[in-house]
Amino acid sequence: MAPDVLRVAAVESGVRVLRPGAGSRARALAAGAGDVSNVCVCGAGTLGTQVALQIAISGFNVSVLDVTDAALDKCRASHETLLQQYVAREQAGDQARAWKGLASSDKPASEVAAQTLGRLSYTTDAAEAASSCDLVSENVPEVPEIKAATYANLSKHAPEHAIFTSNSSTLLPSTFADKTGRPEKFCALHFANGIWDANIGEVMPHPGTDPAVTRAVMKFAGDIGMVPFLLNKEHNGYLINALLVPWLAASLTLVQKGVSEPRDVDRAWLICQKAFTAPPGAVMGPFQTMDMIGLPLVSGVMDYWGEQLKDEQMTANGVFVKEQYIDRNKLGIMNGDPTKDAAEGFYTYPNPEFLQKEFLS
């Protein structure tokens, strides 16, 4: 079934043992993470292929479902290649590129790879894929009709207790909730491309999702090595794309309008990003950045741009910062030293949460 990987496994000797890590992954590997043992990954495209592998490598049985054998063959070949890369990464001692989802394994990579392949199956038969699953991850194309038909089909075969999750990037779960036949057991669980490095799991319920289901999906996301993020409401783009798309659009606008060139936009951004960081050289998130800028200036800029651009949400953001922070004397750190200066803003200084080692785990 996986001759290349097994061959890799056979020739391994003295491979490095992965360091012990987060408990949730250790439990997942040991016990199957509570209620979920069998997962159906529907759609074997780029991201579906990654999702299936990440779930399998975390200790769950995975049935990959797609409509053609060609798609499944390609998916299986990708899994074999990716597992070879995983073994090679460990061999090279390349911890910086190690799969975050596997930090807790105490087995040699070659053994993990072989066991992972043993937990993966591939089929074009929806009944076979879904009939014993506890959770579905839907990764089919972003076409409403395809999504609807997929859910209608899966709901016929999956057990009543099975939770359905969508990995849709662009469509909100409420759009399809009724098609699943189990709206209260349905929400989005969205992954980023490069799932083993960008290990976020964005969990977005629709208004009809049972809160217990949302909690179970949050737990499952953690069990497969993702850092789980709960979105309290439906929002286009989840967290990452909601920030990324406006940033990319603004950069394209500069070039599309003939104001600047790609290289200059990148250079200017990089120079300022590298300068405005604490500690120096670190990447900063938007709220860290706003605390450094100072919240009165941020609020003023939102007011100004909101008025200039007739953008009511921008204006609302300015009012929000004023009422929730500035009026409560939370002004940000304003170019102060976050390791030493006392201040309140989105974070509490000195020694804000983002300087703690576990912030990103």
Place this chain on the structure above:
Amino acid sequence: MAPDVLRVAAVESGVRVLRPGAGSRARALAAGAGDVSNVCVCGAGTLGTQVALQIAISGFNVSVLDVTDAALDKCRASHETLLQQYVAREQAGDQARAWKGLASSDKPASEVAAQTLGRLSYTTDAAEAASSCDLVSENVPEVPEIKAATYANLSKHAPEHAIFTSNSSTLLPSTFADKTGRPEKFCALHFANGIWDANIGEVMPHPGTDPAVTRAVMKFAGDIGMVPFLLNKEHNGYLINALLVPWLAASLTLVQKGVSEPRDVDRAWLICQKAFTAPPGAVMGPFQTMDMIGLPLVSGVMDYWGEQLKDEQMTANGVFVKEQYIDRNKLGIMNGDPTKDAAEGFYTYPNPEFLQKEFLS
């Protein structure tokens, strides 16, 4: 005049010699950068204070003009404090925090600091500040009436050949061009807060600016240690704020609407930023990011969001990427290895320009 700094200078011994650096700054220190020797910095607020110091430390004579002695006293005190920090940074060997604008000095920091103070003067008299200047940097408050009155006053006293530049963050130079009495010798030269670390100089002419003046201001920006960026057209927010404001606004929207919390937005962004980088751990600009994502996906996302949000500029950006890049078979590196894979996108791979050491200089 500057007892604290001079005292610091006196007790210095064995200070580190700064490393030789970019030629433009060396020439500025040696010869006064061509046509510009004397600079009038008008407005001694936070950024005006930084601008004045950076210009003086680069070898130019600077006259700081403000309307009150109190403002000038505060500015002078800030200069002394900042120069003490500059000396202390060098003493600590803290190259990561060394002033980029001074990388080329071969003098001990204490000597540079003392000479810098000797090149600075402070006055409330516009005639004294402007009558012998070659270039003006205007840093007065972002109130149209104040800007207009300032330019009307300065234009009476400054020599005919003097170039006027505005550091306005929010107002376009065309708004004031006529008030300067010399619209063809006027453009924006915009700095970032923390000028010695975030050393960008955004040069934005208005339609009536003489191209020779734009070139002279670009040269001057380089001579004072800034990486100069030419904007071909007027654009709100220049480069950095044009990217930063939509990114910050999108993050605030997530919290203002109750979708997420500041810490979660930052964590999700940081996890993905650290994952989607080449080389690993580096910060990426927006065009590098788009090449990694792949331009077909970027174009598709712009089309989709443009339609969803009824945002014509977003749609135009999607068309731009398709026509200028995708249709010419420039698809980006698409998760490939930029050090090894051949590809075309906004950059040419392998070994794109952004991996070269001089990219940010």
